[in-house]
Amino acid sequence: MTATASRPGTGAQTPLPLDVEAIRADFPILGRTVRDGKRLVYLDSGATSQKPRQVLDAERWFYENVNAAPHRGAHQLAEEATGAYEEARATIGAFIGAPEREIVFTRNTTEAINLVAYALSNAATAKEPEFRTYAVGQGDEIVVTEMEHHADLVPWQQLCERTGATLRWLGLTDDGRLDLSDLATVVNERTKLVAVTQQSNILGTINPIAPIVERAHEVGALVLVDGAQSVPHQPVDVTELGADFLVFSGHKMLGPTGVGVLWGRYEVLDKLPPFLTGGSMIEVVRMEGSTFMPPPQRFEAGVPMTAQVIGLAAAVDYLQALGMDKVQAHEEAITGYALEKLAEIPGVTVIGPPDTVARGGAVSFTVEGIHPHDVGQVLDDLGIAVRVGHHCAWPVVRRYGVPATTRATFYVHTGYDDVDALADGIRAAQKFFGTV
């Protein structure tokens, strides 16, 4: 552990679970400077993560040695590309404790959620009776929470508009947690699906999934868990989770953009009609109509994002070599330190849980008298990249009565020095705008 990555202070230094300096050396982009020679302090992993060389190398390896369309053609490259693609599926499945056949590749979390939402409305008019199993229609209800990212809210609003179903939601408590007091009434015998985020992208809250799954399954509803902010940051096992769907994005977990994952319990996936249709998802095609492959192929129309899938498998290997328990512990230590440092600054208010209990490394805050855009601009001038705005969770900022927030998010390369830079930057903003 080097001095810069260790925790400063008067007491004993708490060593971080991960070797930050060694990890930073794996990320070429962290070696660049921004805004006239400043070290890049990247605190925006929650929007998209940076990529280690191992991931970049895996994509390059594929294009330089194997590139071909998988599941088509009989030449050697096609065979090898298919092998590499399916091997990657197995690696990514094992990462969340799922068999290969339950892993569907999508463009990102957003597309994975839309896939399920469209499958549920397509089900109503499917000609195959078994595809109508989970059809959503008039009188049915879909349940979300007030904490969802727009990607786990708007597709369900749209599903309800297409089908005549009703959208209901679980609210939030003042301290940034899900309010489950009315779970038993909001989730009822009319509920067809409950969609909930495992970790809020704006509040950092880690939600209790078990009671929601228990109630939903009691009334025969499906559960979709948005893992975009949890799968990259904590161990997630689909058997323990107990849900029916888990969705996440590759680009937020050190992987490439353009690949996301839909995990679904096989018996559920098997009864869903397709969303996108076309090549490679079909069984037999005649002019009069077509039949479809079983999952996961049924949901992977067209030539897939092969290189990205292979890059994502490399990201999974990278995270597993670090150990997801350690990744989580590391971020918890950083988050605790950040909450402490922010609490020391007058005028700074954290929006979300005030301590590290059931909380991940997304810290949103406001600075009295300075709009988040202006806070972000001063931080940017110092080389610190944060997110500002409503973070694609507009109802959340509205719920807490602020127009927007500044958000810092942490990952495996985040050290105490990054948090110190953030705290100094906030003070610089206060000085610049004359609020202190």
Added chain:
Amino acid sequence: MQLESMYQEIILDHYKNPHGRGLRDPFDAEVHHVNPTCGDEVTLRVKLDGDTVADVSYEGMGCSISQASVSAMYDLVVGKPVTEALETGEHFMTLMQAKGDPAVAEKLEDELEDAVAFAGVSKYPARIKCALMSWMALKDASARALSATGGNA
């Protein structure tokens, strides 16, 4: 620090002491504009007197750039013919597309007065929308006001 190039003293003055702020009656048109990337919003009213902008009143929440921009705009357009006000808006748009080119700012100094201070903003693509929001609202509200009052620009 590069910050001073964006946050000119004039901008910070408008931000801290906005001109013409508050919604006033009477008005011929009211519009509500938002910046969907950050959630900033402005409600803006236009009152015409014939073809002249008699008053622009507004309320909004947003960053220093968006709030200062609407204040500087108020100074520039009230009392001008609508056509001239909208032309000034076009000049401001040109300034925002200048990528910080000082020659463009110099050329527009007479037309834009205080608002020429926003030249530094044009170097930051993410902030251009903040500066433009109120001008877009003005354009929209003026068109509605003209059609409501039967005038034409």
